[in-house]
Amino acid sequence: MPALKNPKADLRKIYHRTFEISLIISLVTIIAAFKLSPHSSKVEVFKDSTPELITVEDILNTVQKPDIPPLPKAPQIIEASIDDVPEDILVEGIEDYKPIPLPDKPPVQPTIIEDDIIFEAVEEMPSPIGGIKTLQEKVHYTEIARRASVEGTVYIEAKIDKSGNIIEAVVKKGLGAGLDEEALNAVLSTKFIPGKQRGKPVNVKIVIPIKFVLK
Numbered sequence: 001m002p003a004l005k006n007p008k009a010d011l012r013k014i015y016h017r018t019f020e021i022s023l024i025i026s027l028v029t030i031i032a033a034f035k036l037s038p039h040s041s042k043v044e045v046f047k048d049s050t051p052e053l054i055t056v057e058d059i060l061n062t063v064q065k066p067d068i069p070p071l072p073k074a075p076q077i078i079e080a081s082i083d084d085v086p087e088d089i090l091v092e093g094i095e096d097y098k099p100i101p102l103p104d105k106p107p108v109q110p111t112i113i114e115d116d117i118i119f120e121a122v123e124e125m126p127s128p129i130g131g132i133k134t135l136q137e138k139v140h141y142t143e144i145a146r147r148a149s150v151e152g153t154v155y156i157e158a159k160i161d162k163s164g165n166i167i168e169a170v171v172k173k174g175l176g177a178g179l180d181e182e183a184l185n186a187v188l189s190t191k192f193i194p195g196k197q198r199g200k201p202v203n204v205k206i207v208i209p210i211k212f213v214l215k
Contacts, residue, residue: 118159118203124196126160126204138186139210142178146214150175154183154210162201164192172207183210 128135158169169187174180187208195204 116203118205119195119197120205122195122197122202122204126164126192126195126206128208129164129191129193135186135190135208136211138189139179139182139212141212141214142182145175145177145179145212148177149214150177150179151213152211154180154212156183156187156208156210157205158187158208159203159205160192160194161203162194164194166190166192167203175212179212183212186210 152175153173154171154175155173156169157172159167161167166188169184171180171184174183187210194201195206196202
């Protein structure tokens with residue numbers, strides 16, 4: 001089988017020779033550089049015979065004071081002689097002078113007694129004894145309302161004291177035809193369980209609905 005590479009072109013044969021020649025040339029160059037370099041004694045050394053002294057001075061901090069205007073001079077007190085006052089000086093209108101009356105004392109605020117306070121919302125609201133059903137049984141249809149077929153709800157606003165009694169009752173919203181009076185009489189004739197605030201009976205104002213339905 002013929003060789004693929006020309007033996008003359010093989011660089012590995014001349015590698016060692018080329019390396020040795022390069023090494024010799026490098027050594028010769030280094031030696032020549034040392035021999036031809038100038039002597040150190042010929043190099044001039046510049047020295048300053050008189051060193052420069054640096055003096056550090058402490059600089060005081062200066063505070064700029066604001067421009068304050070000078071204080072005004074105290075007023076001079078001129079003493080007046082009592083003898084210089086004329087005796088015949090009269091004040092005009094002094095005869096008509098009347099003392100100014102002092103203002104009246106503010107009115108005394110009435111003391112509010114806790115028993116007189118009427119609450120509108122409490123922890124336990126009043127309720128009829130026997131329930132609202134007992135209250136509904138006390139109302140009756142009037143003949144006029146029955147003929148006119150009047151139906152609806154009458155609202156009675158009532159103030160109930162801490163004993164469960166009705167203090168005052170009025171018709172807040174009515175239907176007419178005699179049904180308002182029926183509802184008002186039923187509320188006035190009913191005993192209530194009093195309302196309570198923090199476990200204590202109090203006066204309460206409530207609105208009681210009374211329904212009227214034809215059967």
